[in-house]
Amino acid sequence: MSNGVAANGFPAKTHTASQRYLSTRGDDSGLSFEEVVLKGLASDGGLYIPEHVPSAPQWESWKDLSFVDLAFNVLSLYISPSEIPDEDLKDIIRRSYSTFRAEDVTPLIHLQDNIHLLELFHGPTFAFKDVALQFLGNLFEYFLVRRNEGKTGRDRYHLTVVGATSGDTGSAAIYGLRGKQDVSVFMLHPKGRVSPIQELQMTTVLDANVHNLAVTGNFDNCQDIVKALFADPDINSTHKLGAVNSINWARILAQTVYYFHSYFSLARQQPDSFKIGDKVRFAVPSGNFGDILAGYFAHRMGLPVDKFVIATNENDILDRFWKTGRYEKNPTFGSAAEGGVESDGVKAHEDGVKETLSPAMDILVSSNFERLLWFLAYQFASSAGMDDEWNKKQASQEVSSWLSDLKTKGGFGPVYKDVLETARRTFESERVSDQETLDTIRSLYKDVNYVLDPHTAVGVEAARRSAARPGGADVPIISLSTAHPAKFAGAVTLALQDEEGFEFDAKVLPAEFVGLDKKEKRMRDVENDWKVVRELVKEEVEEELKGLR
Ligand SMILES: Cc1ncc(COP(=O)(O)O)c(C=O)c1O
Numbered sequence: 001m002s003n004g005v006a007a008n009g010f011p012a013k014t015h016t017a018s019q020r021y022l023s024t025r026g027d028d029s030g031l032s033f034e035e036v037v038l039k040g041l042a043s044d045g046g047l048y049i050p051e052h053v054p055s056a057p058q059w060e061s062w063k064d065l066s067f068v069d070l071a072f073n074v075l076s077l078y079i080s081p082s083e084i085p086d087e088d089l090k091d092i093i094r095r096s097y098s099t100f101r102a103e104d105v106t107p108l109i110h111l112q113d114n115i116h117l118l119e120l121f122h123g124p125t126f127a128f129k130d131v132a133l134q135f136l137g138n139l140f141e142y143f144l145v146r147r148n149e150g151k152t153g154r155d156r157y158h159l160t161v162v163g164a165t166s167g168d169t170g171s172a173a174i175y176g177l178r179g180k181q182d183v184s185v186f187m188l189h190p191k192g193r194v195s196p197i198q199e200l201q202m203t204t205v206l207d208a209n210v211h212n213l214a215v216t217g218n219f220d221n222c223q224d225i226v227k228a229l230f231a232d233p234d235i236n237s238t239h240k241l242g243a244v245n246s247i248n249w250a251r252i253l254a255q256t257v258y259y260f261h262s263y264f265s266l267a268r269q270q271p272d273s274f275k276i277g278d279k280v281r282f283a284v285p286s287g288n289f290g291d292i293l294a295g296y297f298a299h300r301m302g303l304p305v306d307k308f309v310i311a312t313n314e315n316d317i318l319d320r321f322w323k324t325g326r327y328e329k330n331p332t333f334g335s336a337a338e339g340g341v342e343s344d345g346v347k348a349h350e351d352g353v354k355e356t357l358s359p360a361m362d363i364l365v366s367s368n369f370e371r372l373l374w375f376l377a378y379q380f381a382s383s384a385g386m387d388d389e390w391n392k393k394q395a396s397q398e399v400s401s402w403l404s405d406l407k408t409k410g411g412f413g414p415v416y417k418d419v420l421e422t423a424r425r426t427f428e429s430e431r432v433s434d435q436e437t438l439d440t441i442r443s444l445y446k447d448v449n450y451v452l453d454p455h456t457a458v459g460v461e462a463a464r465r466s467a468a469r470p471g472g473a474d475v476p477i478i479s480l481s482t483a484h485p486a487k488f489a490g491a492v493t494l495a496l497q498d499e500e501g502f503e504f505d506a507k508v509l510p511a512e513f514v515g516l517d518k519k520e521k522r523m524r525d526v527e528n529d530w531k532v533v534r535e536l537v538k539e540e541v542e543e544e545l546k547g548l549r
């Protein structure tokens with residue numbers, strides 16, 4: 001590093017005296033870590049990003065650290081001891097990962113050829129979301145205890161979390177926040193469009209602070225309601241809204257850790273062929289773009305990455321962007337008949353969302369893509385030779401204009417050639433159909449006796465295609481396994497029912513899921529209307545507080 005510029009092209013900052021955050025849309029800046037974690041979404045509708053991406057100094061020396069110690073080193077680059085003293089941060093991290101079933105939290109296994117699988121599903125709800133949401137739950141608690149010291153009744157800071165889920169964020173957030181003081185959690189899921197196990201995992205949690213809302217609509221409708229609530233001055237002045245979706249910066253930050261961890265696991269497992277400093281590829285099943293964005297930050301911090309492979313299902317807005325430079329909510333896709341059209345056996349809804357075998361990725365608009373767009377626009381602006389403030393302002397203006405077109409016209413682009421080329425240098429993309437998903441589950445079962453969940457299968461198929469391209473076989477690929485197969489019994493059974501000796505209950509089902517369907521459930525149906533949801537949230541928080549105070 002020299003003249004104040006890091007190797008990653010961003011202004012150098014090796015230690016975070018006090019990291020500050022700005023909104024991707026430019027109207028909010030100078031916020032602390034605690035402020036962005038509690039606010040979730042910026043008041044201008046943008047997403048928070050750090051003003052500087054710190055380089056990880058001597059990251060190579062972290063090779064033999066445990067997950068918890070590694071997490072502390074990574075997170076300390078963004079959270080200064082003046083905000084959370086080191087011992088407190090260590091304690092939060094330790095408690096967050098003590099609930100995981102695997103000793104090294106996110107184990108890496110060799111799958112086939114040069115493809116390795118990063119198992120991210122060993123947390124309480126069997127999905128990768130636990131890695132960030134166990135941490136975020138404890139972080140909320142820490143900040144609230146500190147803010148509420150000595151306060152009673154209405155003076156206490158009460159956080160009203162509103163989140164949207166296509167299945168996994170919901171249960172992970174609920175497990176991270178259930179029973180916590182001074183927090184109410186409202187999770188909106190698309191009614192009937194999450195897997196039966198996912199629905200049970202959410203609705204059988206009966207703690208008074210947990211509220212499940214089944215929305216008549218799709219995941220994007222749920223996400224839009226959440227964003228409308230954050231933009232509403234009425235509920236924001238009476239209730240302090242908090243976010244658990246990956247719009248919350250802490251989600252992304254916590255997920256950067258396993259990119260480093262898996263890289264080091266690979267170096268330990270393959271000492272003869274893989275050395276620290278060598279490049280690796282990551283294949284990531286993607287929907288809201290939070291998981292892969294965390295990898296992008298790890299790369300910006302110094303992790304040697306050859307390419308990130310974005311793996312989408314048939315809801316392929318991201319894949320289309322990388323192919324065309326246009327980001328559009330599927331303009332030609334739609335319904336010919338009530339209930340949608342069928343293509344390749346996949347049900348298409350009138351709203352344009354396809355109902356696939358990997359439902360957690362049935363998303364039209366990927367919210368975190370906005371963060372990447374900001375960095376792409378920033379890099380483009382930087383080539384003009386102006387100062388850093390100007391570059392940031394330009395990036396925010398560009399992002400605001402793209403997002404405004406997305407809202408009003410349903411899409412934007414094509415983006416400038418240089419912007420697309422920059423995106424293509426770091427990322428490539430693949431779209432995987434339902435049939436290919438089933439074939440992948442089947443072939444891995446036959447070849448190596450491993451049962452993939454359908455989202456992970458989308459990633460593995462994309463990894464295989466990437467490996468098959470010229471030069472691809474020479475680079476190890478880490479494919480992210482984002483959920484346990486038992487969460488998606490329908491797809492797994494469809495793929496493997498004809499395989500000799502395959503029995504779902506014996507081979508896949510964990511003891512934790514047995515009997516879930518017999519438990520008492522609680523959820524409320526609600527129409528797709530943010531004002532209706534707003535009134536319901538107010539009413540239920542009031543009821544909850546009456547019971548407590
Ligand atoms: C099992 C599973 N895989 C993949 C994804 C996609 O991750 P992201 O939304 O961070 O792109 C999700 C949902 O977020 C998920 O629940």
Ligand SMILES: N[C@@H](CCOP(=O)(O)O)C(=O)O
Nearest residue numbers: 165166167168169245246360
């Ligand atoms: N697939 C997600 C959708 C929400 O994504 P998030 O990462 O932004 O919380 C889910 O399972 O709920």
